[in-house]
Amino acid sequence: MRGHGGARLAVAWQAGGVSGPLDSHPDPSDSGDAWVYAPDGRQFWGTYGAAGLLAHDRTRGVLLQHRVEWSHFGGTWALPGGARHRGESAVDGAYREAAEEAGVPAEAVRPRFSAVTDLGFWSYTTVVGDVTTPFEPEITDPESLELRWVPIAEVDQLPLHPGFEQSWPALRAELERSETIVVDAANVVGARPDGWWKDRASAADRLLAVLERLAEEGLPAAALGLEHDHWWPRFRVVLEGAARAADTRDAQVPELTVVRAPGEGDEAIVHEVRELTARKPPHTVWTITSDRELRERVEAAGSRTLGSRWLWERIDALSG
Template identity: 90%
Template sequence: MSGPVNSHPDPSDSGDAWVYAPDGRQFWGTYGASGLLAFDRVRGVLLQHRVEWSHFGGTWALPGGARHRGESAVDGAFREAAEEAGVPDGAVRPRFSAVLDLGFWSYTTVVGDVIIPFEPEITDPESLELRWVPLDEVDTLPLHPGFEQSWPALRAELERSETIVVDAANVIGARPDGWWNDRAGAADRLLLALERLAEEGIPADALGLGHSHWWPRFRVVLEGAAREAETRDAQVPELTVVRAPGEGDETIVHVVKELAQRTPPHTVWTITSDRGLRERVEAKGSRILGSRWLWDRIDALTD
């Protein structure tokens, strides 16, 4: 497929230019584009009524726009949401992303959960209205063609949640780095690595899920001397430390059971290579990932 043809390339590298497909269709963003689908479980999703002079003006879509050169899709989506809808920093936590890749141009939808309620504000001239729309009412609006096409698949995932439960003792024991001399210190190192993993997320294919990238929550179960590790919950809300009062396996089974029974549906993975524990948590509805899988994800973190 032939590459894009840019009209009026912007010397500031903002990406604000048209890209033309081989068949003549035009797409906004030299470096692609991205948008934020902010989901509030009470109010619905945040949609933008696009001003008439914009591309597909008069339709409803997500706050979003062209990515800057070198800007990640996630950063671009949150920047555009702040610029167009006044979405406050830290108010939305990313959960997964979905990419439409045409080869010469791509659009990334970043789906996030509202963790700090806010009211959107029209902060630039590109919006006629910003509105929280209940999920069942989205289809009643005249939608931007691209959003209309992607909405059914996005809608199917919105009410699901994902948590990875970590058998810290088993994971730490899988790497002979001297942990037996300082179990609390080894647990601290694991928690620090998991903070970064929670922030960067995990490629969807590594979890056997659809779309492109996921940001699951983590619950890390510590037992024995490892319980003296620092509590890092305040630094990264997506990571919760659970200190087992006794044997870690019993706490892990309890945590998995509680998560798996939640409504709306909750997908749970347990990271352990202990065969007996694997069988017990599978019986409670958990999927299984081995300790080696987690170390591979940690080792792949960018510096």
């Protein structure tokens, strides 16, 4: 799997161009560089579908590509992107194409969510990512006339590729959205009787290890009741008591932050929720706990809630 900002991403392959199972590993020799034709004669590039990266820099805007005249819908502006290789995930395809066409360093953009336009016989996946390390794009192949950071308010003023023009309003509406999951580690660990009480620090270590993977691989949008296809929320895990001796993993996975409660874990969780929900632009927060009193407190502070069972189901799915 391809690393993006230190993350290992394993996103389900989105159907496009062919039917039937594909190889489990991408095949660079089968680039998918060919046209797919719709019943009405329209043509779409990419035997196995296509993908593009919408890199969002909160200061400069979004990175757009001015397409050369000889390309499909030449002269318009769109995202760096293109055909996916056989067996390649949409996320890997989007990052590869962005690197090939615009010199986008994979480690500089953290994926936030993906959106799929699926026509049945062909699909296009837009991967929306936050720029975590500023970079300057560079034209690295002959498909671009220009690469430009375009302020969000000015995107509509450009002649856009029809596909991007159609999807832009929905994508724009989500650009300022941030998602964080606050985890009541004591409640989650205590929900599964695996001997955790014998060594609470080790039990917390095990939880942090699987949450690393969850932070890296993200969640289906449906699991959070969100639009689009896939989301990569950030995690804040609150440890209390003996569990505070667990190893920190912040440096390994920036998307996961460990909070060591100085006292009661519930107080630290409520504090985290209040701090997150007060951020501008608005921050959507979920708190994972099955403690009824704590659920009422964080909901009053603006958090949505999910039970420990919900999280264990997501964790079990990683190894399933």
